[in-house]
Amino acid sequence: xxxxxxxxxxxxxxxxxxxxxxxxxxxxxxxxxxxxxxxxxxxxxxxxxxxxxxxxxxxxxxxxxxxxxxxxxxxxxxxxxxxxxxxxxxxxxxxxxxxxxxxxxxx
Amino acid sequence: xxxxxxxxxxxxxxxxxxxxxxxxxxxxxxxxxxxxxxxxxxxxxxxxxxxxxxxxxxxxxxxxxxxxxxxxxxxxxxxxxxxxxxxxxxxxxxxxxxxxxxxxxxxxxxxxxxxxxx
Numbered sequence: 001x002x003x004x005x006x007x008x009x010x011x012x013x014x015x016x017x018x019x020x021x022x023x024x025x026x027x028x029x030x031x032x033x034x035x036x037x038x039x040x041x042x043x044x045x046x047x048x049x050x051x052x053x054x055x056x057x058x059x060x061x062x063x064x065x066x067x068x069x070x071x072x073x074x075x076x077x078x079x080x081x082x083x084x085x086x087x088x089x090x091x092x093x094x095x096x097x098x099x100x101x102x103x104x105x106x107x
Numbered sequence: 108x109x110x111x112x113x114x115x116x117x118x119x120x121x122x123x124x125x126x127x128x129x130x131x132x133x134x135x136x137x138x139x140x141x142x143x144x145x146x147x148x149x150x151x152x153x154x155x156x157x158x159x160x161x162x163x164x165x166x167x168x169x170x171x172x173x174x175x176x177x178x179x180x181x182x183x184x185x186x187x188x189x190x191x192x193x194x195x196x197x198x199x200x201x202x203x204x205x206x207x208x209x210x211x212x213x214x215x216x217x218x219x220x221x222x223x224x225x
Contacts, residue, residue, distance in 0.1 A: 001169070034211045036153075043202055043215035044153065055213070087153055091210040094166045096155035 002026055002090050006099035012107040017078045021102045023071045023088035032092040035064055035073045038101075039084045047086075048073060078104070109134040111203050111216035119197075119223050125190040129203030129216060136179060137161040139208030142186045144177060146199040147218075154199075158206060159186055193223045 003026040013019050023033065031051040036044035046055050048064040051071055061076045075082055083106055088099040115127035129142065136142065144156040157167035159177045167175050176189040190197060200220050204212035 032210070038153075043204075043218055044212070045215075046211055046213050049209060049211045089153070089155075089211075094157075095168050095170065096210075098153040098155070100152045 001095050002029060002093055002097050004088055004090055004097050004099040006086075006088060006102045008102060009100065010103045010105060012105050013078050014107045015078055015080060017107075018074065018076055019078055019104060020072050020074045021086055021088075021104075023066075023073075023099050025069045025071075025090055028068045029090045029092040031067050032090055033064075033066070033071050034089045034091060035062075036087045036089065037082075037084045038087065044087065075104075109205055109214050111205065111214060113201060113203050113216045113219040115201075115219060115221070117220060117222060119193055119221060120225055121194055121223055123193055123223075125188070125193050125197060125201075125221055125223070127188045127201055127203075127219065127221070128185050129187070130183075130185045131205075132184070135161075136181055136184060136186065141166075141206040141208065141210075142177075142179065143204040143206050143212050144188045144201065145204060145212065146197075146201045148196075148199045156188065156190075195223050197221070198223045 005024045033051045035048040038044040052064045085101045085103045110132045112130045119125045141158040143158045159165045174191045179186045200218040202218045203216045205214040
């Protein structure tokens with residue numbers, strides 16, 4: 001089964017900071033990777049699919065990159081609305097495994 | 108705008124069967140859509156359970172496959188989850204979602220908490 005590992009688990013940052021979250025797959029998943037944002041008590045929101053394709057309505061400060069086993073999501077200038085937990089998910093196989101999440105908190 | 112709403116018992120006895128329904132409004136179940144179930148234990152990460160399309164074709168997470176059945180009722184515009192032999196480890200918020208044929212969940216329900224306890 002494909003394991004997804006995110007780092008860091010928690011990230012403390014300030015408004016305006018550039019932040020990067022990394023997601024590593026235990027085997028190659030090509031570009032079959034999505035990123036979701038989740039706020040407390042809410043359902044996840046799809047931000048990025050195919051590793052780098054921004055969903056409609058998602059601010060351009062979000063960007064995704066990578067292929068194979070290593071992926072990143074970057075927020076170019078952190079905004080107050082961005083403090084949340086971020087999950088990567090592979091969709092190469094039907095386990096559709098998620099990473100354990102990265103919590104972005106206010107520094 | 109498609110909306111999804113989960114419903115079902117909030118408490119299930121151990122060894123029992125968890126049954127949830129997702130009502131879809133603002134659109135039909137057909138087309139290229141796949142209809143997804145996922146879950147999130149309290150304070151933990153997300154787990155994909157499985158999916159179904161309007162013809163009844165299904166795909167399941169191999170780790171849950173022997174306990175899960177997902178079904179569809181096109182006449183009621185809803186789909187359902189059945190999880191058998193539940194234990195406390197199945198306690199979670201259960202979400203339904205829509206995948207427009209891209210293998211990602213684009214629209215999610217608000218989620219429903221299910222607790223497994225005697």
